[in-house]
Amino acid sequence: MSDETRAQRIHDLEVTVWVGKNGPEAVTGELDDQLDDREFVKVKFHRAARGGTDTETLAEDLADSVDATVVQTRGHTTVLER
Template identity: 55%
Template sequence: MDEQELRSRAHDLDITVWVGKGGLDPVVEEASDQLADRDLIKVKFLRAARGGTTVEELAAELADRTGAAVVETRGNTGVLHR
């Protein structure tokens, strides 16, 4: 599946993972489980989670920790694909 098709599929997805002030640690397992069930998830990075980092950096780290790839980031939202 090419990147354009993944972005198109991601457009209609609901956000199913929220990263808050606890950072990535509390959501890594949940994100990994969701990626196992479906190959595409949308993640919202709340302002409290960023703490001096960017959404792109957080999405890349979450993707690395879950064995996924970042499809895109837009605003405070990232899309991951396994």
């Protein structure tokens, strides 16, 4: 797969996991399941989840908890792969 195709696929992803006031721990099971079924998963961090922490830190912590890698972070959204 070319990098251009990969970049386009990542760009076209819909958000399928939302992290809210219960924090990243509340979505690890769902995220783990989705990563088993998909190459990439797009995650959105709502304001209540961020609470003074930046999105990059939250994304890295979430990725570590499901043995995944952060592919891209933009704004309050991140893309993970395994």
